[in-house]
Amino acid sequence: MIDVRHVRKEFADVEAVKDVSLHIQRGSIYGLLGSNGAGKTTLLKMMAGIYKQDSGEIFVGGEPIFENTTMKQKLIFLPDALYFFPQTTIWQMAQFYKDVYPSWNEERFWRLQDVFPIDVHKKIHRMSKGMQRQAAFWLAFSAMPEVLILDEPLDGLDAVMRQKVKNLLVQDVAERNMTVVISSHNLREVEDLCDHIGILHKGEIIVEKELDDLKADVHKIQVAFRGGVPTAFLTGLHVVYQEQRGSVLLCIVRGQKERVESYIHQFEPVIFDVLPLTLEEIFVYEMGGIGYAIENIVV
Numbered sequence: 001m002i003d004v005r006h007v008r009k010e011f012a013d014v015e016a017v018k019d020v021s022l023h024i025q026r027g028s029i030y031g032l033l034g035s036n037g038a039g040k041t042t043l044l045k046m047m048a049g050i051y052k053q054d055s056g057e058i059f060v061g062g063e064p065i066f067e068n069t070t071m072k073q074k075l076i077f078l079p080d081a082l083y084f085f086p087q088t089t090i091w092q093m094a095q096f097y098k099d100v101y102p103s104w105n106e107e108r109f110w111r112l113q114d115v116f117p118i119d120v121h122k123k124i125h126r127m128s129k130g131m132q133r134q135a136a137f138w139l140a141f142s143a144m145p146e147v148l149i150l151d152e153p154l155d156g157l158d159a160v161m162r163q164k165v166k167n168l169l170v171q172d173v174a175e176r177n178m179t180v181v182i183s184s185h186n187l188r189e190v191e192d193l194c195d196h197i198g199i200l201h202k203g204e205i206i207v208e209k210e211l212d213d214l215k216a217d218v219h220k221i222q223v224a225f226r227g228g229v230p231t232a233f234l235t236g237l238h239v240v241y242q243e244q245r246g247s248v249l250l251c252i253v254r255g256q257k258e259r260v261e262s263y264i265h266q267f268e269p270v271i272f273d274v275l276p277l278t279l280e281e282i283f284v285y286e287m288g289g290i291g292y293a294i295e296n297i298v299v
């Protein structure tokens with residue numbers, strides 16, 4: 001759905017995005033992670049057709065996005081600093097959205113009143129930061145976009161509202177194959193939502209992974225043997241981290257789960273458990289060499 005090919009963007013004194021390429025499939029939720037100043041907002045604004053790249057190409061739905069009015073009617077970008085017309089209410093903004101987005105769904109707009117408990121006739125600029133963000137989501141979900149690009153979308157929302165918004169996102173992806181791109185500093189915040197993760201560091205994508213592949217391939221194991229760890233034990237495993245805790249050996253290993261398990265059983269351990277890994281652990285252990293970048297997004 002979104003194809004970014006060798007894209008660069010430079011501002012006066014900084015190369016914000018350097019030769020970035022990525023592909024985001026229709027119906028997926030893509031998490032764009034990175035520390036402050038990594039280039040996330042710049043990249044998202046190019047994907048949304050707001051900034052023009054200096055070089056490279058960006059296609060959304062197979063078409064170049066910049067100045068493409070037809071495609072932009074199917075795409076919504078929610079920036080980190082929200083903008084509404086001065087003095088407007090949610091209802092007035094809804095009239096504007098209705099004109100701009102052909103897929104606007106009036107019935108859904110009124111139904112979503114149950115999710116967002118805000119008076120539609122209240123002036124948006126008088127609302128709290130979190131309520132303004134709710135208003136932005138309310139309008140975006142009612143416009144039924146094919147592509148939703150979100151820059152730090154959950155900032156300012158309370159825990160209950162975060163969950164409601166996440167549920168609506170997942171529902172739209174499942175039911176109408178909406179494509180979502182979410183930028184965040186925080187891996188934990190988006191780990192239950194995204195199916196793909198890209199990590200941007202100093203303008204470059206340093207890691208891009210499908211989460212199911214990642215989770216299927218890394219395991220945390222706990223083993224103990226009568227008489228200590230056999231000498232040959234570790235040689236047949238791809239160990240990325242190990243720690244001895246008394247008589248128990250804790251290891252993070254890579255490889256197919258069944259193969260790892262059958263290998264370990266040969267050594268007849270007295271204790272053997274495969275423990276769940278958080279996404280944070282997977283990134284930190286898997287990407288050891290680039291840990292400096294990962295640390296900032298798993299805080």
Ligand SMILES: Nc1ncnc2c1ncn2[C@@H]1O[C@H](COP(=O)(O)OP(=O)(O)OP(=O)(O)O)[C@@H](O)[C@H]1O
Nearest residue numbers: 011012014016034035036037038039040041042043
């Ligand atoms: N309009 C602009 N003019 C000049 N420099 C800019 C502009 N926008 C971004 N930059 C610079 O480009 C780099 C990337 O900024 P960007 O806002 O894309 O990062 P980010 O990953 O979104 O950061 P954050 O997480 O802090 O929001 C930074 O060095 C920033 O100072």
